[in-house]
Amino acid sequence: MLTPRGSQREPAPAIGGGPVGSRRDRPPHGRRAAGSPRVFGYDSFRGDQQEIVDHVCGGGDALVLMPTGGGKSLCYQIPALVRDGVGVVVSPLIALMQDQVDALRALGVRAGFLNSTQTPDERRATEAAFLGGELDLLYLAPERLRVPSTLSLLDRGRIALFAIDEAHCVAQWGHDFRPDYLTLSQLHERWPDVPRIALTATATEATHAEIAQRLDLGGAKHFVASFDRPNIQYRIVPKNEPRRQLLDLLHTEHAGDAGIVYCLSRRSVEQTAEFLVAQGITALPYHAGLDAQTRARNQARFLREDGLVMVATIAFGMGIDKPDVRFVAHLDLPKSVEGYYQETGRAGRDGLPSTAWLAYGLADVVQQRKMIDESDGDLAHRRRLAQHLDAMLALCETVECRRVQLLAYFGQSGASPCGNCDTCLTPPESWDGTVAAQKVLSTVFRLDRERGQRFGAGQIIDILVGKRTAKVEQFGHDALTVFGVGTELGEREWRGVLRQLTARGLLAVEGAYQTFALTDASRGVLRGEQQVMLRRDPERQTRSRSRSARTPQAELPAEAAPLFERLRAWRGAAAKEHGVPAYVIFHDATLREIATRVPATLAELGSVSGVGENKLAKYGEQVLAVLAE
Structure with a gap:
């Protein structure tokens, strides 16, 4: 897939063929879409991306398992731009659709969405754009496909492909099951000639098989990338006053960084957020008990502001596209390895060093066992929950490399010790x-x-x-x-x-x-x-890396750091002016390269990874003005 040079982060992207206007501007069907970096500003594919893009452009179905930050979005966005019609993206993330669409529009991609947050006039305008061939990508929540008027609308338009994002939501034994996803097999029945691509960052071999079966993707080509996130350091520490332990982590390693803290209960979320605020850390709560307006406002602040800590239940985070989350901390034990992997995967989407930190103790084991015993469902259901918990406990208690065990859980055995988890850096005794x-x-x-x-x-x-x-x-x-x-x-x-x-x-x-x-x-x-x-258990938490070794600034030449900060300040002001998250303007990786290379002309700036044609036209002169200072 197209990716930033020197970065493992996927942008919110489009085709490598220029800001998309009319369909006649696009490469003919089947031609490779990665030949030019004019839209995304990136000049190469990574891993299986090119093969996936070619396969879907040719009309084939695909099931893609790729880790967070691995570039899944481009695997359907590029084919949607190459093929005739509109790419229809099924996503459970209503609260984030506006940001996803804004990010695409910033690249010159014509994107829209239909969901329950819109006014009737906004829906009618989007529907008209779809029917008039004025959209490249249309985002829908899965429940929209149960509405007859939506099905009728799609029947009247021309569909390039269906992309089913967060496909693990179809797995009934999974951690994020969404009943509406079970109806998505109708896509193949109603539109048999439209290719489908299902994508997820979290799937064991059993979940993988269930996705293929429930979405009728038996004939699809399967692409499974490594689940390894080498930039994330996994650390699990004995729980002892967890909020104080968290505060120590933030002060010593992540002062001023954006991060997510997960708690099991709403009450714990509220209390932890209040504790952090009292300690001078900007923190906000997020859980299902808050009204929708408060949740939306807190989520928007997290996406748009630098250095904010979100304290949340697992209701928060799926699809969060913020690339510079430097840490994910768990104050309570996740219920499954899948949940843990997905939640920790929200850190370090830009490929920079990040921390996955978990405080774990006896009370967690007792509480989780009790919840299983009291859960609804039959014996088989409780047994499955217990299996999920046992796997999570085995990860917590291992004396071996945590990354090796994590990858083995997802069917990728034979990995070598990573040298970047707590058990590798400070091997525990047995x-x-x-x-x-x-x-x-x-x-x-x-x-x-x-x-x-x-x-x-x-x-x-x-x-x-x-x-x-x-x-x-x-x-x-x-x-x-x-x-x-x-x-x-x-x-x-x-x-x-x-x-x-x-x-x-x-x-x-x-x-x-x-x-x-x-x-x-x-x-x-x-x-x-x-x-x-x-x-x-070790006597104290291992601090295996100093703060200076973990920050984006530390990867810059010393003389470039002040310029990088000025560029970030400019980006923050521009993001506020346009009402979008800062990463929609440019990612940190792009700003670091600009600060290091100090381009003097628009042509030189256009050669920087992540500076596509549309962004060069919109922001190029402003960036050069910052550099000229």
Whole structure:
């Protein structure tokens, strides 16, 4: 696909053939669309992009699995511009359609959308443009295809292709299931001669197969790129006052950076945002309990302002096209590896170093197990949820390279250790925890069998370390034979043992009070038939990179940094004037190249990666004026 030189970030793009006017301006059907960088400002494809573009331009169906920032959009935008008709893009992201369309229009691409946010007059104008051949791309929410008038409209126009974005939403066992996506198989039934391309950044082998089956893409050509995001550093730390840990991360590594903080509950979102604001960090909340106007306003600020932190539930983030998100932090455990990968993938879309940071503890395991037990659905559904959680817990507890394990989950085995995750940079120790595990399990056994009692982690740990609390003495637990048998470990270490035993299914969490019970798997450990190797948690969070090594400015020559900042300031003012996010004007990667090369003429500026013909005409003189200062 067409990509910026020196960057792994996809723009919000168009064809490599000039600002698109009439159809006669375009290359004939089947001719390669990447020969000129006049629209996108990029001069080469990357990976499978060219093969995908050629295949879809020729009328073939395609299923594309490509990581966030890998350039999926160009795989349908270029064919839409080459083929006769309008490319119809099915996207679940109503709140972002305006920004997607604005980004395309900034490139000279004629784009529009139809969704429930428009007035009747706006809808009629877009429909007229579609029927009049005045659009290159039309964005639709999937629910629009259940409306007869929308189907009738599409019947009366000429469709170049259907692009189904975020195709994993069709997977009923997935983390972002959208029922409306199940109806999209009708596209092939109603318009059998129109090519379809389904795209997603998140799919295991099972989800991949489900997408193909549910969208009737059995005959499509499948393209699977590597899921590796080498610029993202994955770090998982033991949870200990997570908001303070987060604050430390922001102050020491990401001061002034844009980022996303994910929390499990709405209440936690609100409290965390308030905490950050009180610490002098510009932060906003986002969750489904806020009214639509507040959500839209906060999202718009996040997209348009530099250095803002969004604290959100997983309701926020899909399709967010902000390239300079420098960190994604999780204060609670994600429910699945798919969800974790998709959420962390919102960092570093521009290819620059970014951080995926997760604080994880025993309470997360207990809470997630409890949520599964109480979830709606049959036994098979709960079992599937448990499988998702087990895979996530295995990623958290591994002593091996996290990236290797993450890629293996998505079917890409055989990767070498990355050297850029916490377990590679500071390898954790593993230790024989069989005796420690037996002490924990024996305590749970004696509480249950001898006293008919079950307790949570705090009481179990107090018994093990021999702590005579009022509660211990009240229940006579200081008389148990296991009282004080665990003084070789501290409370923090015992909490880690409990967490790992629960993660492995050697302990179960039951009831409203989240008490511990033995499982069938516990017996082998108690009898000495099974060894238990445990991960030793590091004493403190590893800071493997200094702030200066992580910032975009650090990649600039020292003399270019002030000019880069002036260009960013100009871009911010221009974005505000035009009412669009700053990255729609130019990406940081483009501004860095301009600051480094300091072009003196429009022709020289036009040779910079990311400066297409339309943007050169619109902003070229302004950029040269900034450089002349």
